[in-house]
Amino acid sequence: MKRSLLYAIVAAVIVVAVAVAFVVPSLFVQRKEAPREIVVGAVLPMSGSFSQIGLYFKNGFELYFSEVNKNGGVYVKEFDKRIPIRLVVYDDESDPTKSAAQLERLITVEKVHLILGGYSTPLVQAQAPVAERYKMPYLNPGGATSTIFLTEDGKRRYQYMFGLIASIKNLALTTIEMLKQEIDAGRLPKPLKIATVNENTDHGREYLSGLKEGARKYPGYFEIVYEAFYNIGEKDFTPILTAIKQSGANAMLNDMRLGDYITMHRQYTTLGLCHVVVSYGPRGPEGTAIRELGKAAEGVFGVQWWNPADPRPEVQAFNRKWEAWVKERNLNLPSDWFAASSYEAARTLVWAIEKAGSIDPDAVWKAIRTLNSPQNGLKPSILVGGVIYFPEESGGQITNPFVVVQVQDGKPVIVYPKESATGNFRPNTC
Known part of the structure; x- marks a missing residue:
């Protein structure tokens, strides 16, 4: 009798031990460790012939990120927390060759989590193949030439390119x-x-x-x-x-x-x-x-693609935010479309992170791809047309109207x- 009781106790201990062996490890692998911050890289012309526009883009990105950070950062479901977002900018000196090299450095050396696009057709054309090679979603607020998006036979040129300004x-x-x-x-x-x-x-x-x-x-x-x-x-x-x-x-x-x-x-x-x-x-x-x-x-x-004279309330609200931002930094940058398109690119990226629930580039890319029509687009938007979307038939380039x-x-x-x-x-x- 005593021996059978002993066997029962031993069996029970074994069952509990096996259960613990399965359960305890799972308690430690439920979530990956969250990064201290989400680092977003951008290669911009901070010097050279396009330097003034580079300054616009940098501040457009930073203005939106500052708004996000005031609310504790970007909510990422994967980590179940808000994480601050930070911009890292490399200067390409308005040189296409340097632009491509700097973007590669941001991705491989700086190891940014995600990227945002640059300004001017020649510089965006240089950066696009790099983003494609590393499978990094590239929200482009500054290159409007159709050849960035479509091949000569009308096929999509880059799967990871998304343009926020309509074609020339x-x-x-x-x-x-x-x-x-x-x-x-x-x-x-x-x-x-x-x-x-x-x-x-x-x-x-x-x-x-x-x-x-x-x-x-x-x-x-x-x-x-x-x-x-x-x-x-x-x-x-x-x-x-x-x-x-x-x-x-x-x-x-x-x-x-x-x-x-x-x-x-x-x-x-x-x-x-x-x-x-x-x-x-x-x-x-x-x-x-x-x-x-x-x-x-x-x-x-x-x-x-946008103008501060647009009477829509959301545009006038943006003008006030922008004017306060540049005044505080003693910058002589009147409200302009460069500010609006870069701000909206940063907003779209944050939206995609939250939609994906992740900072994984592939997950973010898939989220952006859902914005494939005006009906499925991100709205409201301060851009002309009031919506952000990236139709497949135009190679991922928005087709909003102009003023x-x-x-x-x-x-x-x-x-x-x-x-x-x-x-x-x-x-x-x-």
Whole structure:
């Protein structure tokens, strides 16, 4: 009897020991250890020809991350806690070769958890293959050329690329549509004789292609009488401006970087040129340009992805946040689309982390891919169109509309489309 009781006790002990052997280890592997912070890397042009825009992007990212951190950080379900988020920026000096190398260094040496995209078509084109190679989702707030997203036969070029600003081709087509509306209303001459000067990049070539496509759509409305390309950073536009003066053009539609626009338009004004229509593609009504050009900026219009003149309450709230942010840091950066697109890229990344419940790049990538249409997009958004999405058919590039913004009485005024307009287009008096 005693022996059988002993056997029973031993058996019970064995059962308990086996159960503990299975249960106890599981108590220690329920969760991975959470990182102290989520580190996000970005390679930006903090020096060189695009340095001012690099500063915009850095501050746009940081503004949103600061808002997140005020609430304790990003909630990550995998760790069941909020984790602060920190930005690490490497400078590519506005050089595409350095841009690619710096992004690789961020990923392999700095070992950032995730990345955000850079600015300007040439630099984004350099970074994109690196992000693809390391399978890092790349939210791109600063490269709009279609060739970043699509191959020549219309297939998606990069699986990990997601663009927050619509294509340069659509920007050019929007320009044509707005001008046709003004011609039909009798406010502009028909045909409109166009001189066009474009940066010697895929960006500039796409703009010119879009203008020509739009002009073909409306026979008799538009005639391109002069076209030229220039190299980014050009300091002397006198030969080009002289040729424009001799071309008989009554409209000038260019595609230029902000600094090049300011340089050319100063020389344009000095030489006494005047056209009833003047645009520098997406440039024209930026606060920096208005400040530096003064009265010379009057009448210039740009076709933009966002503008601080947008009366939507969420846009005006962003303007106030941005102005307070830059004032506190003594930065001379008026509210502009560079700030808005970078802020929204950072917001989309944080949304994707929370959606995925993880900081694993593959999980975050899968979360971003669910934003594949306006119906499934992230909203509301301060961007024009009010939603962030990345359709497959455009290679992951957003297809939101544009606003046409003209400098009037020293301020940006939205003149197109009608539903967004805060004023009417004013042809220049020459």
